[in-house]
Amino acid sequence: MVIGAGPAGLATAIALRRAGFGVEVRERAAEPRSGNGLTLWPNGLRALDAIGAGAAVRAGALPAPGTSMRSKTGRSLYEVSGPVMDTIGGRGAGMHRKDLLDALTGVLGERPVFGARCVGVRTEAGRAVAEFADGTEARADLVVGADGIRSSVRAGIGLAEPLRYAGFTVWRATIEFELPPFPGVLSMGGPNQFGIWRLPAGRVYWFASAPAVEGASESRPPGFFENWHAPIPELLAATESEEITATDIYDSEPLRAWSAARVVLAGDAAHPSMPNMGQGTSQAFEDAAVLADCLDGGAGIEPALMEYERRRRRRARAAWSQARMLARIGGWRNPLACLLREKLMSAAPERAQLRQLERLFTFHPKSGE
Incomplete structure:
Protein backbone atom coordinates (compact mmCIF):
# COMPACT_ATOMS: atom_id res chain seq x y z
CA MET A 1 0.00 0.00 0.00
CA VAL A 2 1.24 3.48 -0.89
CA ILE A 3 0.17 6.47 1.19
CA GLY A 4 0.20 9.64 -0.93
CA ALA A 5 -0.94 10.21 -4.52
CA GLY A 6 1.56 12.87 -5.52
CA PRO A 7 4.38 12.23 -8.00
CA ALA A 8 6.36 10.19 -5.45
CA GLY A 9 3.43 7.95 -4.52
CA LEU A 10 2.20 7.35 -8.07
CA ALA A 11 5.69 6.61 -9.38
CA THR A 12 6.30 4.19 -6.50
CA ALA A 13 3.02 2.41 -7.19
CA ILE A 14 3.90 2.10 -10.89
CA ALA A 15 7.35 0.73 -10.05
CA LEU A 16 6.02 -1.82 -7.57
CA ARG A 17 3.27 -2.98 -9.90
CA ARG A 18 5.78 -3.34 -12.73
CA ALA A 19 7.87 -5.53 -10.39
CA GLY A 20 4.86 -7.79 -9.91
CA PHE A 21 3.39 -6.53 -6.65
CA GLY A 22 -0.27 -5.70 -6.01
CA VAL A 23 -0.55 -2.03 -5.02
CA GLU A 24 -3.25 0.30 -3.70
CA VAL A 25 -2.71 4.07 -3.44
CA ARG A 26 -4.51 6.12 -0.79
CA GLU A 27 -4.47 9.92 -0.53
CA ARG A 28 -5.70 12.21 2.24
CA ALA A 29 -6.92 14.97 -0.12
CA ALA A 30 -10.48 14.69 -1.39
CA GLU A 31 -9.38 15.24 -5.02
CA PRO A 32 -6.10 15.40 -6.94
CA ARG A 33 -4.13 18.56 -6.18
CA SER A 34 -3.38 20.43 -9.38
CA GLY A 35 -0.47 22.44 -7.96
CA ASN A 36 1.82 24.42 -10.23
CA GLY A 37 4.61 23.97 -12.71
CA LEU A 38 7.71 21.96 -11.87
CA THR A 39 11.01 20.97 -13.41
CA LEU A 40 12.11 17.48 -14.35
CA TRP A 41 15.78 16.64 -14.80
CA PRO A 42 17.54 13.87 -16.75
CA ASN A 43 18.10 11.70 -13.67
CA GLY A 44 14.39 11.77 -12.84
CA LEU A 45 13.41 11.02 -16.42
CA ARG A 46 15.88 8.13 -16.51
CA ALA A 47 14.29 6.75 -13.34
CA LEU A 48 10.87 7.01 -15.01
CA ASP A 49 12.22 5.13 -18.03
CA ALA A 50 13.29 2.33 -15.69
CA ILE A 51 9.73 1.90 -14.38
CA GLY A 52 8.03 2.25 -17.75
CA ALA A 53 6.62 5.76 -17.31
CA GLY A 54 9.19 7.89 -19.13
CA LEU A 62 8.66 20.80 -22.68
CA PRO A 63 12.47 20.45 -22.78
CA ALA A 64 14.26 23.74 -22.21
CA PRO A 65 16.84 25.05 -24.71
CA GLY A 66 19.36 25.33 -21.90
CA THR A 67 19.55 26.69 -18.39
CA SER A 68 20.96 29.99 -17.11
CA MET A 69 21.50 32.19 -14.09
CA ARG A 70 21.22 35.96 -14.31
CA SER A 71 21.49 39.05 -12.17
CA LYS A 72 18.35 41.06 -11.46
CA THR A 73 19.34 43.37 -14.32
CA GLY A 74 19.46 40.44 -16.74
CA ARG A 75 23.24 40.11 -16.97
CA SER A 76 24.20 36.51 -17.66
CA LEU A 77 26.16 34.90 -14.82
CA TYR A 78 26.12 31.33 -16.07
CA GLU A 79 24.53 29.53 -19.00
CA VAL A 80 24.56 26.03 -20.48
CA SER A 81 22.99 25.60 -23.90
CA GLY A 82 20.66 22.75 -24.78
CA PRO A 83 23.16 21.02 -27.09
CA VAL A 84 25.82 21.14 -24.36
CA MET A 85 23.34 19.74 -21.82
CA ASP A 86 22.66 16.89 -24.23
CA THR A 87 26.31 15.87 -23.90
CA ILE A 88 26.05 15.49 -20.11
CA GLY A 89 22.81 13.56 -19.84
CA GLY A 90 20.02 15.69 -21.27
CA ARG A 91 17.96 18.80 -20.71
CA GLY A 92 15.68 19.96 -17.96
CA LYS A 98 -1.54 18.20 -12.97
CA ASP A 99 -0.28 16.94 -16.33
CA LEU A 100 2.37 14.89 -14.53
CA LEU A 101 -0.19 13.35 -12.19
CA ASP A 102 -2.51 12.57 -15.10
CA ALA A 103 0.32 10.89 -17.02
CA LEU A 104 1.39 8.79 -14.03
CA THR A 105 -2.20 7.83 -13.22
CA GLY A 106 -2.65 6.74 -16.82
CA VAL A 107 0.40 4.49 -16.62
CA LEU A 108 -0.76 3.09 -13.28
CA GLY A 109 -4.14 2.33 -14.84
CA GLU A 110 -6.07 2.87 -11.64
CA ARG A 111 -7.33 5.94 -9.81
CA PRO A 112 -6.07 6.34 -6.23
CA THR A 123 3.66 -3.45 12.13
CA GLU A 124 1.66 -6.29 13.64
CA ALA A 125 2.06 -10.03 13.20
CA GLY A 126 4.49 -9.55 10.33
CA ARG A 127 2.27 -7.17 8.36
CA ALA A 128 2.00 -3.39 8.10
CA VAL A 129 -1.19 -1.75 9.33
CA ALA A 130 -2.31 1.71 8.19
CA GLU A 131 -4.85 3.54 10.34
CA PHE A 132 -7.20 6.12 8.82
CA ALA A 133 -9.11 9.09 10.19
CA ASP A 134 -12.49 7.41 9.63
CA GLY A 135 -11.54 4.65 12.07
CA THR A 136 -10.76 2.00 9.46
CA GLU A 137 -7.54 0.05 9.13
CA ALA A 138 -5.87 -1.61 6.16
CA ARG A 139 -3.26 -4.36 6.26
CA ALA A 140 -0.53 -4.93 3.70
CA ASP A 141 2.83 -6.65 3.37
CA LEU A 142 4.37 -3.18 3.05
CA VAL A 143 3.27 0.43 3.56
CA VAL A 144 5.16 3.11 1.64
CA GLY A 145 4.88 6.61 3.07
CA ALA A 146 5.06 8.98 0.08
CA ASP A 147 2.97 11.62 1.82
CA GLY A 148 5.25 14.62 1.67
CA ILE A 149 7.32 16.80 3.93
CA ARG A 150 4.76 16.64 6.76
CA SER A 151 4.43 12.88 6.47
CA SER A 152 2.07 11.23 8.95
CA VAL A 153 3.67 7.88 8.07
CA ARG A 154 7.10 9.20 9.05
CA ALA A 155 5.71 10.49 12.34
CA TYR A 165 11.75 27.19 8.73
CA ALA A 166 14.24 28.25 6.07
CA GLY A 167 13.52 31.96 6.51
CA PHE A 168 11.94 32.59 3.12
CA THR A 169 8.69 32.23 1.21
CA VAL A 170 8.21 31.05 -2.37
CA TRP A 171 5.42 32.44 -4.57
CA ARG A 172 4.44 30.31 -7.59
CA ALA A 173 2.09 30.66 -10.53
CA THR A 174 1.42 29.09 -13.92
CA ILE A 175 -0.16 31.36 -16.51
CA GLU A 176 -0.81 31.57 -20.23
CA PHE A 177 2.03 33.70 -21.55
CA GLU A 178 3.79 33.46 -24.89
CA LEU A 179 7.58 33.39 -24.73
CA PRO A 180 9.97 32.58 -27.55
CA PRO A 181 12.31 29.59 -27.00
CA PHE A 182 13.78 30.50 -23.66
CA PRO A 183 16.21 28.70 -21.33
CA GLY A 184 15.17 27.86 -17.82
CA VAL A 185 16.21 31.00 -15.94
CA LEU A 186 17.03 31.74 -12.31
CA SER A 187 17.71 35.42 -11.57
CA MET A 188 19.27 36.62 -8.33
CA LEU A 199 5.59 24.82 -20.21
CA PRO A 200 3.69 23.19 -23.09
CA ALA A 201 0.61 24.85 -24.61
CA GLY A 202 1.87 28.43 -24.34
CA ARG A 203 2.13 28.51 -20.56
CA VAL A 204 4.86 29.78 -18.26
CA TYR A 205 5.67 28.66 -14.74
CA TRP A 206 7.31 31.31 -12.59
CA PHE A 207 8.41 31.43 -8.98
CA ALA A 208 9.80 34.12 -6.72
CA SER A 209 11.49 33.75 -3.33
CA ALA A 210 12.27 36.36 -0.72
CA PRO A 211 12.95 36.48 3.04
CA ALA A 212 9.71 36.58 5.02
CA VAL A 213 8.44 36.17 8.55
CA GLU A 214 7.13 32.66 9.06
CA GLY A 215 3.37 32.48 8.52
CA ALA A 216 3.06 36.11 7.46
CA SER A 217 3.59 35.92 3.71
CA GLU A 218 1.65 38.23 1.43
CA SER A 219 -0.46 36.92 -1.43
CA ARG A 220 1.90 38.45 -4.03
CA PRO A 221 5.70 38.67 -4.20
CA THR A 239 -0.79 37.16 -13.15
CA GLU A 240 -3.91 37.61 -11.01
CA SER A 241 -3.42 37.34 -7.25
CA GLU A 242 -5.72 34.31 -7.03
CA GLU A 243 -3.41 32.46 -9.44
CA ILE A 244 -0.48 32.75 -7.02
CA THR A 245 0.35 30.23 -4.30
CA ALA A 246 2.59 31.34 -1.42
CA THR A 247 4.49 28.68 0.55
CA ASP A 248 6.80 29.02 3.54
CA ILE A 249 9.83 26.77 2.99
CA TYR A 250 11.03 24.12 5.45
CA ASP A 251 13.45 21.25 5.59
CA SER A 252 14.88 19.03 8.32
CA GLU A 253 18.08 17.30 9.25
CA PRO A 254 18.54 14.03 7.31
CA LEU A 255 16.58 11.20 8.90
CA ARG A 256 18.46 8.58 10.88
CA ALA A 257 16.57 5.85 8.98
CA TRP A 258 14.00 5.58 6.18
CA SER A 259 12.17 2.44 7.31
CA ALA A 260 10.93 0.55 10.34
CA ALA A 261 9.90 -3.11 9.99
CA ARG A 262 7.28 -3.20 7.18
CA VAL A 263 7.00 0.58 6.67
CA VAL A 264 9.26 2.65 4.40
CA LEU A 265 9.48 6.26 3.23
CA ALA A 266 9.96 7.78 -0.23
CA GLY A 267 10.22 11.27 -1.72
CA ASP A 268 9.94 14.28 0.58
CA ALA A 269 8.80 12.00 3.39
CA ALA A 270 12.23 10.33 3.33
CA HIS A 271 14.46 13.32 2.63
CA PRO A 272 12.75 16.69 3.29
CA SER A 273 14.74 19.28 1.37
CA MET A 274 14.64 22.88 0.25
CA PRO A 275 13.58 23.47 -3.36
CA ASN A 276 16.72 25.32 -4.44
CA MET A 277 18.08 22.44 -6.54
CA GLY A 278 14.74 21.83 -8.27
CA GLN A 279 15.44 18.13 -7.66
CA GLY A 280 12.58 17.13 -5.36
CA THR A 281 10.47 15.35 -7.97
CA SER A 282 13.42 13.76 -9.74
CA GLN A 283 14.84 12.43 -6.46
CA ALA A 284 11.43 10.92 -5.66
CA PHE A 285 11.46 9.12 -9.01
CA GLU A 286 14.90 7.73 -8.18
CA ASP A 287 13.47 6.43 -4.90
CA ALA A 288 10.65 4.66 -6.74
CA ALA A 289 12.96 2.92 -9.21
CA VAL A 290 15.46 1.77 -6.59
CA LEU A 291 12.85 0.64 -4.06
CA ALA A 292 11.12 -1.55 -6.63
CA ASP A 293 14.43 -2.99 -7.82
CA CYS A 294 15.45 -3.88 -4.26
CA LEU A 295 12.11 -5.54 -3.51
CA ASP A 296 12.27 -7.42 -6.79
CA GLY A 297 15.55 -9.02 -5.73
CA ALA A 319 20.96 16.79 -3.21
CA TRP A 320 19.86 17.90 0.28
CA SER A 321 23.29 19.38 1.01
CA GLN A 322 23.51 21.21 -2.31
CA ALA A 323 20.02 22.66 -1.89
CA ARG A 324 20.88 23.91 1.60
CA MET A 325 24.17 25.40 0.36
CA LEU A 326 22.43 27.18 -2.53
CA ALA A 327 19.80 28.52 -0.16
CA ARG A 328 22.50 29.88 2.12
CA ILE A 329 24.50 31.49 -0.69
CA GLY A 330 21.34 32.74 -2.39
CA GLY A 331 20.25 34.34 0.87
CA TRP A 332 23.26 36.63 1.21
CA ARG A 333 22.19 40.21 1.91
CA ASN A 334 25.45 42.15 2.11
CA PRO A 335 25.93 44.03 -1.21
CA LEU A 336 29.65 43.23 -1.33
CA ALA A 337 28.97 39.55 -0.68
CA CYS A 338 26.34 39.55 -3.43
CA LEU A 339 28.78 41.18 -5.84
CA LEU A 340 31.35 38.52 -4.96
CA GLU A 358 26.80 15.39 -15.12
CA ARG A 359 27.19 13.76 -11.70
CA LEU A 360 23.72 14.97 -10.76
CA PHE A 361 22.10 13.90 -14.03
CA THR A 362 23.68 10.44 -14.14
CA PHE A 363 21.51 7.78 -12.50
CA HIS A 364 21.73 4.00 -12.70
CA PRO A 365 18.60 2.32 -11.24
CA LYS A 366 20.39 -0.97 -10.54
CA SER A 367 23.08 0.59 -8.39
CA GLY A 368 21.25 3.71 -7.22
CA GLU A 369 24.24 5.79 -8.28
Whole structure:
Protein backbone atom coordinates (compact mmCIF):
# COMPACT_ATOMS: atom_id res chain seq x y z
CA MET A 1 0.00 0.00 0.00
CA VAL A 2 1.24 3.48 -0.89
CA ILE A 3 0.17 6.47 1.19
CA GLY A 4 0.20 9.64 -0.93
CA ALA A 5 -0.94 10.21 -4.52
CA GLY A 6 1.56 12.87 -5.52
CA PRO A 7 4.38 12.23 -8.00
CA ALA A 8 6.36 10.19 -5.45
CA GLY A 9 3.43 7.95 -4.52
CA LEU A 10 2.20 7.35 -8.07
CA ALA A 11 5.69 6.61 -9.38
CA THR A 12 6.30 4.19 -6.50
CA ALA A 13 3.02 2.41 -7.19
CA ILE A 14 3.90 2.10 -10.89
CA ALA A 15 7.35 0.73 -10.05
CA LEU A 16 6.02 -1.82 -7.57
CA ARG A 17 3.27 -2.98 -9.90
CA ARG A 18 5.78 -3.34 -12.73
CA ALA A 19 7.87 -5.53 -10.39
CA GLY A 20 4.86 -7.79 -9.91
CA PHE A 21 3.39 -6.53 -6.65
CA GLY A 22 -0.27 -5.70 -6.01
CA VAL A 23 -0.55 -2.03 -5.02
CA GLU A 24 -3.25 0.30 -3.70
CA VAL A 25 -2.71 4.07 -3.44
CA ARG A 26 -4.51 6.12 -0.79
CA GLU A 27 -4.47 9.92 -0.53
CA ARG A 28 -5.70 12.21 2.24
CA ALA A 29 -6.92 14.97 -0.12
CA ALA A 30 -10.48 14.69 -1.39
CA GLU A 31 -9.38 15.24 -5.02
CA PRO A 32 -6.10 15.40 -6.94
CA ARG A 33 -4.13 18.56 -6.18
CA SER A 34 -3.38 20.43 -9.38
CA GLY A 35 -0.47 22.44 -7.96
CA ASN A 36 1.82 24.42 -10.23
CA GLY A 37 4.61 23.97 -12.71
CA LEU A 38 7.71 21.96 -11.87
CA THR A 39 11.01 20.97 -13.41
CA LEU A 40 12.11 17.48 -14.35
CA TRP A 41 15.78 16.64 -14.80
CA PRO A 42 17.54 13.87 -16.75
CA ASN A 43 18.10 11.70 -13.67
CA GLY A 44 14.39 11.77 -12.84
CA LEU A 45 13.41 11.02 -16.42
CA ARG A 46 15.88 8.13 -16.51
CA ALA A 47 14.29 6.75 -13.34
CA LEU A 48 10.87 7.01 -15.01
CA ASP A 49 12.22 5.13 -18.03
CA ALA A 50 13.29 2.33 -15.69
CA ILE A 51 9.73 1.90 -14.38
CA GLY A 52 8.03 2.25 -17.75
CA ALA A 53 6.62 5.76 -17.31
CA GLY A 54 9.19 7.89 -19.13
CA ALA A 55 7.45 8.12 -22.50
CA ALA A 56 4.08 9.10 -21.01
CA VAL A 57 5.63 11.86 -18.92
CA ARG A 58 7.86 13.21 -21.69
CA ALA A 59 4.78 13.58 -23.91
CA GLY A 60 3.47 16.29 -21.59
CA ALA A 61 6.76 18.07 -20.82
CA LEU A 62 8.66 20.80 -22.68
CA PRO A 63 12.47 20.45 -22.78
CA ALA A 64 14.26 23.74 -22.21
CA PRO A 65 16.84 25.05 -24.71
CA GLY A 66 19.36 25.33 -21.90
CA THR A 67 19.55 26.69 -18.39
CA SER A 68 20.96 29.99 -17.11
CA MET A 69 21.50 32.19 -14.09
CA ARG A 70 21.22 35.96 -14.31
CA SER A 71 21.49 39.05 -12.17
CA LYS A 72 18.35 41.06 -11.46
CA THR A 73 19.34 43.37 -14.32
CA GLY A 74 19.46 40.44 -16.74
CA ARG A 75 23.24 40.11 -16.97
CA SER A 76 24.20 36.51 -17.66
CA LEU A 77 26.16 34.90 -14.82
CA TYR A 78 26.12 31.33 -16.07
CA GLU A 79 24.53 29.53 -19.00
CA VAL A 80 24.56 26.03 -20.48
CA SER A 81 22.99 25.60 -23.90
CA GLY A 82 20.66 22.75 -24.78
CA PRO A 83 23.16 21.02 -27.09
CA VAL A 84 25.82 21.14 -24.36
CA MET A 85 23.34 19.74 -21.82
CA ASP A 86 22.66 16.89 -24.23
CA THR A 87 26.31 15.87 -23.90
CA ILE A 88 26.05 15.49 -20.11
CA GLY A 89 22.81 13.56 -19.84
CA GLY A 90 20.02 15.69 -21.27
CA ARG A 91 17.96 18.80 -20.71
CA GLY A 92 15.68 19.96 -17.96
CA ALA A 93 12.00 20.05 -18.87
CA GLY A 94 9.05 22.07 -17.63
CA MET A 95 5.71 20.41 -16.87
CA HIS A 96 2.54 21.22 -14.98
CA ARG A 97 2.01 19.09 -11.90
CA LYS A 98 -1.54 18.20 -12.97
CA ASP A 99 -0.28 16.94 -16.33
CA LEU A 100 2.37 14.89 -14.53
CA LEU A 101 -0.19 13.35 -12.19
CA ASP A 102 -2.51 12.57 -15.10
CA ALA A 103 0.32 10.89 -17.02
CA LEU A 104 1.39 8.79 -14.03
CA THR A 105 -2.20 7.83 -13.22
CA GLY A 106 -2.65 6.74 -16.82
CA VAL A 107 0.40 4.49 -16.62
CA LEU A 108 -0.76 3.09 -13.28
CA GLY A 109 -4.14 2.33 -14.84
CA GLU A 110 -6.07 2.87 -11.64
CA ARG A 111 -7.33 5.94 -9.81
CA PRO A 112 -6.07 6.34 -6.23
CA VAL A 113 -8.48 6.25 -3.30
CA PHE A 114 -9.00 9.88 -2.28
CA GLY A 115 -10.24 11.21 1.06
CA ALA A 116 -8.31 8.54 2.98
CA ARG A 117 -6.27 10.39 5.62
CA CYS A 118 -3.68 8.16 7.23
CA VAL A 119 -3.27 8.95 10.93
CA GLY A 120 -0.97 6.14 12.02
CA VAL A 121 1.00 3.05 10.99
CA ARG A 122 2.33 0.03 12.79
CA THR A 123 3.66 -3.45 12.13
CA GLU A 124 1.66 -6.29 13.64
CA ALA A 125 2.06 -10.03 13.20
CA GLY A 126 4.49 -9.55 10.33
CA ARG A 127 2.27 -7.17 8.36
CA ALA A 128 2.00 -3.39 8.10
CA VAL A 129 -1.19 -1.75 9.33
CA ALA A 130 -2.31 1.71 8.19
CA GLU A 131 -4.85 3.54 10.34
CA PHE A 132 -7.20 6.12 8.82
CA ALA A 133 -9.11 9.09 10.19
CA ASP A 134 -12.49 7.41 9.63
CA GLY A 135 -11.54 4.65 12.07
CA THR A 136 -10.76 2.00 9.46
CA GLU A 137 -7.54 0.05 9.13
CA ALA A 138 -5.87 -1.61 6.16
CA ARG A 139 -3.26 -4.36 6.26
CA ALA A 140 -0.53 -4.93 3.70
CA ASP A 141 2.83 -6.65 3.37
CA LEU A 142 4.37 -3.18 3.05
CA VAL A 143 3.27 0.43 3.56
CA VAL A 144 5.16 3.11 1.64
CA GLY A 145 4.88 6.61 3.07
CA ALA A 146 5.06 8.98 0.08
CA ASP A 147 2.97 11.62 1.82
CA GLY A 148 5.25 14.62 1.67
CA ILE A 149 7.32 16.80 3.93
CA ARG A 150 4.76 16.64 6.76
CA SER A 151 4.43 12.88 6.47
CA SER A 152 2.07 11.23 8.95
CA VAL A 153 3.67 7.88 8.07
CA ARG A 154 7.10 9.20 9.05
CA ALA A 155 5.71 10.49 12.34
CA GLY A 156 3.88 7.20 12.92
CA ILE A 157 7.09 5.16 12.85
CA GLY A 158 8.98 7.64 15.03
CA LEU A 159 11.48 8.82 12.42
CA ALA A 160 10.42 12.46 12.13
CA GLU A 161 13.01 15.19 12.65
CA PRO A 162 11.74 18.67 13.55
CA LEU A 163 11.02 20.78 10.50
CA ARG A 164 13.01 24.01 10.32
CA TYR A 165 11.75 27.19 8.73
CA ALA A 166 14.24 28.25 6.07
CA GLY A 167 13.52 31.96 6.51
CA PHE A 168 11.94 32.59 3.12
CA THR A 169 8.69 32.23 1.21
CA VAL A 170 8.21 31.05 -2.37
CA TRP A 171 5.42 32.44 -4.57
CA ARG A 172 4.44 30.31 -7.59
CA ALA A 173 2.09 30.66 -10.53
CA THR A 174 1.42 29.09 -13.92
CA ILE A 175 -0.16 31.36 -16.51
CA GLU A 176 -0.81 31.57 -20.23
CA PHE A 177 2.03 33.70 -21.55
CA GLU A 178 3.79 33.46 -24.89
CA LEU A 179 7.58 33.39 -24.73
CA PRO A 180 9.97 32.58 -27.55
CA PRO A 181 12.31 29.59 -27.00
CA PHE A 182 13.78 30.50 -23.66
CA PRO A 183 16.21 28.70 -21.33
CA GLY A 184 15.17 27.86 -17.82
CA VAL A 185 16.21 31.00 -15.94
CA LEU A 186 17.03 31.74 -12.31
CA SER A 187 17.71 35.42 -11.57
CA MET A 188 19.27 36.62 -8.33
CA GLY A 189 19.36 39.96 -6.56
CA GLY A 190 20.43 40.18 -2.93
CA PRO A 191 18.60 37.44 -1.00
CA ASN A 192 15.81 37.33 -3.60
CA GLN A 193 15.35 35.03 -6.60
CA PHE A 194 13.01 34.70 -9.57
CA GLY A 195 12.71 31.64 -11.82
CA ILE A 196 11.06 31.19 -15.21
CA TRP A 197 10.27 27.95 -17.07
CA ARG A 198 8.25 27.53 -20.23
CA LEU A 199 5.59 24.82 -20.21
CA PRO A 200 3.69 23.19 -23.09
CA ALA A 201 0.61 24.85 -24.61
CA GLY A 202 1.87 28.43 -24.34
CA ARG A 203 2.13 28.51 -20.56
CA VAL A 204 4.86 29.78 -18.26
CA TYR A 205 5.67 28.66 -14.74
CA TRP A 206 7.31 31.31 -12.59
CA PHE A 207 8.41 31.43 -8.98
CA ALA A 208 9.80 34.12 -6.72
CA SER A 209 11.49 33.75 -3.33
CA ALA A 210 12.27 36.36 -0.72
CA PRO A 211 12.95 36.48 3.04
CA ALA A 212 9.71 36.58 5.02
CA VAL A 213 8.44 36.17 8.55
CA GLU A 214 7.13 32.66 9.06
CA GLY A 215 3.37 32.48 8.52
CA ALA A 216 3.06 36.11 7.46
CA SER A 217 3.59 35.92 3.71
CA GLU A 218 1.65 38.23 1.43
CA SER A 219 -0.46 36.92 -1.43
CA ARG A 220 1.90 38.45 -4.03
CA PRO A 221 5.70 38.67 -4.20
CA PRO A 222 7.32 41.88 -2.97
CA GLY A 223 6.94 44.81 -5.36
CA PHE A 224 10.66 45.23 -6.06
CA PHE A 225 10.52 42.27 -8.47
CA GLU A 226 8.58 44.55 -10.83
CA ASN A 227 11.84 46.46 -11.41
CA TRP A 228 13.83 43.39 -12.41
CA HIS A 229 14.75 42.46 -15.98
CA ALA A 230 12.20 41.47 -18.64
CA PRO A 231 10.01 39.47 -18.80
CA ILE A 232 9.64 39.45 -14.98
CA PRO A 233 7.53 42.65 -14.74
CA GLU A 234 5.37 41.47 -17.64
CA LEU A 235 4.82 38.06 -16.03
CA LEU A 236 3.80 39.63 -12.74
CA ALA A 237 1.45 42.08 -14.45
CA ALA A 238 -0.20 39.19 -16.32
CA THR A 239 -0.79 37.16 -13.15
CA GLU A 240 -3.91 37.61 -11.01
CA SER A 241 -3.42 37.34 -7.25
CA GLU A 242 -5.72 34.31 -7.03
CA GLU A 243 -3.41 32.46 -9.44
CA ILE A 244 -0.48 32.75 -7.02
CA THR A 245 0.35 30.23 -4.30
CA ALA A 246 2.59 31.34 -1.42
CA THR A 247 4.49 28.68 0.55
CA ASP A 248 6.80 29.02 3.54
CA ILE A 249 9.83 26.77 2.99
CA TYR A 250 11.03 24.12 5.45
CA ASP A 251 13.45 21.25 5.59
CA SER A 252 14.88 19.03 8.32
CA GLU A 253 18.08 17.30 9.25
CA PRO A 254 18.54 14.03 7.31
CA LEU A 255 16.58 11.20 8.90
CA ARG A 256 18.46 8.58 10.88
CA ALA A 257 16.57 5.85 8.98
CA TRP A 258 14.00 5.58 6.18
CA SER A 259 12.17 2.44 7.31
CA ALA A 260 10.93 0.55 10.34
CA ALA A 261 9.90 -3.11 9.99
CA ARG A 262 7.28 -3.20 7.18
CA VAL A 263 7.00 0.58 6.67
CA VAL A 264 9.26 2.65 4.40
CA LEU A 265 9.48 6.26 3.23
CA ALA A 266 9.96 7.78 -0.23
CA GLY A 267 10.22 11.27 -1.72
CA ASP A 268 9.94 14.28 0.58
CA ALA A 269 8.80 12.00 3.39
CA ALA A 270 12.23 10.33 3.33
CA HIS A 271 14.46 13.32 2.63
CA PRO A 272 12.75 16.69 3.29
CA SER A 273 14.74 19.28 1.37
CA MET A 274 14.64 22.88 0.25
CA PRO A 275 13.58 23.47 -3.36
CA ASN A 276 16.72 25.32 -4.44
CA MET A 277 18.08 22.44 -6.54
CA GLY A 278 14.74 21.83 -8.27
CA GLN A 279 15.44 18.13 -7.66
CA GLY A 280 12.58 17.13 -5.36
CA THR A 281 10.47 15.35 -7.97
CA SER A 282 13.42 13.76 -9.74
CA GLN A 283 14.84 12.43 -6.46
CA ALA A 284 11.43 10.92 -5.66
CA PHE A 285 11.46 9.12 -9.01
CA GLU A 286 14.90 7.73 -8.18
CA ASP A 287 13.47 6.43 -4.90
CA ALA A 288 10.65 4.66 -6.74
CA ALA A 289 12.96 2.92 -9.21
CA VAL A 290 15.46 1.77 -6.59
CA LEU A 291 12.85 0.64 -4.06
CA ALA A 292 11.12 -1.55 -6.63
CA ASP A 293 14.43 -2.99 -7.82
CA CYS A 294 15.45 -3.88 -4.26
CA LEU A 295 12.11 -5.54 -3.51
CA ASP A 296 12.27 -7.42 -6.79
CA GLY A 297 15.55 -9.02 -5.73
CA GLY A 298 13.86 -11.68 -3.62
CA ALA A 299 15.82 -11.05 -0.42
CA GLY A 300 12.72 -10.44 1.69
CA ILE A 301 10.99 -7.17 2.50
CA GLU A 302 12.99 -5.94 5.48
CA PRO A 303 16.44 -6.70 3.98
CA ALA A 304 15.25 -5.06 0.74
CA LEU A 305 14.30 -1.90 2.62
CA MET A 306 17.75 -1.72 4.18
CA GLU A 307 19.32 -2.14 0.75
CA TYR A 308 17.06 0.57 -0.69
CA GLU A 309 18.23 3.05 1.92
CA ARG A 310 21.86 2.06 1.44
CA ARG A 311 21.65 2.62 -2.31
CA ARG A 312 19.72 5.91 -2.11
CA ARG A 313 21.06 7.70 0.95
CA ARG A 314 24.24 9.13 -0.59
CA ARG A 315 22.57 10.75 -3.62
CA ALA A 316 19.62 12.03 -1.62
CA ARG A 317 21.94 13.47 1.02
CA ALA A 318 24.05 15.13 -1.68
CA ALA A 319 20.96 16.79 -3.21
CA TRP A 320 19.86 17.90 0.28
CA SER A 321 23.29 19.38 1.01
CA GLN A 322 23.51 21.21 -2.31
CA ALA A 323 20.02 22.66 -1.89
CA ARG A 324 20.88 23.91 1.60
CA MET A 325 24.17 25.40 0.36
CA LEU A 326 22.43 27.18 -2.53
CA ALA A 327 19.80 28.52 -0.16
CA ARG A 328 22.50 29.88 2.12
CA ILE A 329 24.50 31.49 -0.69
CA GLY A 330 21.34 32.74 -2.39
CA GLY A 331 20.25 34.34 0.87
CA TRP A 332 23.26 36.63 1.21
CA ARG A 333 22.19 40.21 1.91
CA ASN A 334 25.45 42.15 2.11
CA PRO A 335 25.93 44.03 -1.21
CA LEU A 336 29.65 43.23 -1.33
CA ALA A 337 28.97 39.55 -0.68
CA CYS A 338 26.34 39.55 -3.43
CA LEU A 339 28.78 41.18 -5.84
CA LEU A 340 31.35 38.52 -4.96
CA ARG A 341 28.72 35.82 -5.56
CA GLU A 342 28.07 37.15 -9.06
CA LYS A 343 31.77 37.36 -9.87
CA LEU A 344 32.37 33.79 -8.67
CA MET A 345 29.48 32.48 -10.76
CA SER A 346 30.71 34.28 -13.85
CA ALA A 347 34.29 33.14 -13.37
CA ALA A 348 33.64 29.47 -12.54
CA PRO A 349 35.30 27.15 -15.13
CA GLU A 350 32.72 25.68 -17.46
CA ARG A 351 34.29 22.24 -17.33
CA ALA A 352 33.89 22.06 -13.55
CA GLN A 353 30.28 23.22 -13.78
CA LEU A 354 29.49 20.60 -16.40
CA ARG A 355 31.13 17.83 -14.36
CA GLN A 356 28.93 18.75 -11.40
CA LEU A 357 25.79 18.68 -13.52
CA GLU A 358 26.80 15.39 -15.12
CA ARG A 359 27.19 13.76 -11.70
CA LEU A 360 23.72 14.97 -10.76
CA PHE A 361 22.10 13.90 -14.03
CA THR A 362 23.68 10.44 -14.14
CA PHE A 363 21.51 7.78 -12.50
CA HIS A 364 21.73 4.00 -12.70
CA PRO A 365 18.60 2.32 -11.24
CA LYS A 366 20.39 -0.97 -10.54
CA SER A 367 23.08 0.59 -8.39
CA GLY A 368 21.25 3.71 -7.22
CA GLU A 369 24.24 5.79 -8.28
